[in-house]
Amino acid sequence: MKTSEKILLISLDLFNRQGERNTTSVDIAHELDISPGNLYYHYKGKDDIINALVDSYIAKINAISQVSDDHEDFYKYLFYCLESMHLFRFLFQNIAEISSQYPGIHNKLQRLAKFQRQHLRKLLTELQKNGTLIGSSEDIDLLLDIISLTLFQSLNYYQMQGDSLTDPDIVYRTLMTIYFSLHPYYREDSDNAKIKQAILNKSLVSKT
Numbered sequence: 001m002k003t004s005e006k007i008l009l010i011s012l013d014l015f016n017r018q019g020e021r022n023t024t025s026v027d028i029a030h031e032l033d034i035s036p037g038n039l040y041y042h043y044k045g046k047d048d049i050i051n052a053l054v055d056s057y058i059a060k061i062n063a064i065s066q067v068s069d070d071h072e073d074f075y076k077y078l079f080y081c082l083e084s085m086h087l088f089r090f091l092f093q094n095i096a097e098i099s100s101q102y103p104g105i106h107n108k109l110q111r112l113a114k115f116q117r118q119h120l121r122k123l124l125t126e127l128q129k130n131g132t133l134i135g136s137s138e139d140i141d142l143l144l145d146i147i148s149l150t151l152f153q154s155l156n157y158y159q160m161q162g163d164s165l166t167d168p169d170i171v172y173r174t175l176m177t178i179y180f181s182l183h184p185y186y187r188e189d190s191d192n193a194k195i196k197q198a199i200l201n202k203s204l205v206s207k208t
Contacts, residue, residue, distance in 0.1 A: 003032075003034070003038070003042060004042040004043070006032060007028065007032065007039060007042055007043060007049065008049065008052055008053060008056065010028055010031050010032050011023070011028050011046075011049045011050075011053065012053055012087075012088065012090070014027060014028060014031060015050075015053075015090035016088075016089055016090045016165075016166075019090065019093070019094070020046075020050065020090050020094075020098065021094075021097070023046075024046065025039060025040070025043075025045055025046050025049075028046075028049070047102065050098075050102060050105060051102075051104065051105060053088065053091075054088075054091065054105050054108055054109065055108075056088075057084060057087075057088040057091065058108060058112050060084045060087075060088075061081060061084055061112060061116065062115075064077060064080040064081065064084075071127060071132050071191055071192070071195060072191070072194075072195055072198075072204070074123050074127060075175065075179070075195055075198075075199070075204055076204060076205060077123065078147075078151075078175055078178060079171065079172075079175055079204055079205055080205075081116070081151060082151065082154075082171045082174050082175060083168075083171050085151065085155070086155070086165075086168065086170060086171050089155055089165055091109070092152060092155045092156070093155055093156065093159055093165070094156075095109070095152070095156075113148075113152070116148075116151075117144065117148055120144055120147060120148070121140070121144055124140050124143060124144060125140060128140060131187055132186065132187060133182070133185045133186065133187070134185055134186070134187055135185045139185060143181065143182060143185065146178075146181045147178055147181065147182075150174060150177055150178050150181070151174075151178075154170070154173075154174040154177070155170070158170055158173075169202070172199055172202050172204075175199050175204070176196075176199050176200070179192075179195070179196060179199055
């Protein structure tokens with residue numbers, strides 16, 4: 001593995017464990033057992049490292065963005081979004097502070113959030129068209145708000161509750177919250193019971 005890749009992996013781990021604000025470039029260099037000068041050769045400071053991590057996160061989200069009208073695929077898309085957000089959770093534990101401190105990063109995350117919202121709207125509209133979801137266009141707008149808020153604020157909520165954010169089960173807990181938000185809008189004969197059980201069993205996505 002290249003040194004530049006190691007720097008990003010170690011930085012992500014440190015940011016997730018102790019927070020971006022509490023981690024310096026020197027801390028990252030010490031963790032890697034390299035000199036600060038060696039680190040600066042690859043990245044000109046913590047700003048560059050965070051920017052590179054944000055680019056990695058955006059690429060990961062973009063790679064899973066496929067429109068489908070399949071009910072189960074909708075939840076798989078949400079699962080992979082949540083899994084990616086959990087992997088880069090330092091960005092969302094204090095997103096307001098990071099956005100304020102790094103305006104360029106804020107703009108990138110804002111553009112991505114708009115893209116995700118548009119994609120989710122397509123997915124919900126397709127589920128409405130094929131009869132999986134019932135409700136008006138206004139209902140779809142409300143559900144879109146609920147899903148977006150849950151996606152971007154769930155980590156803050158669990159952190160406030162004192163839960164360990166290292167627990168990967170947080171992804172499924174958040175997914176179940178979204179499921180129950182949508183449940184009143186499901187057609188009675190839809191396959192939502194099967195999906196609920198897959199979420200509860202943590203078997204929605206097969207482990208490879």
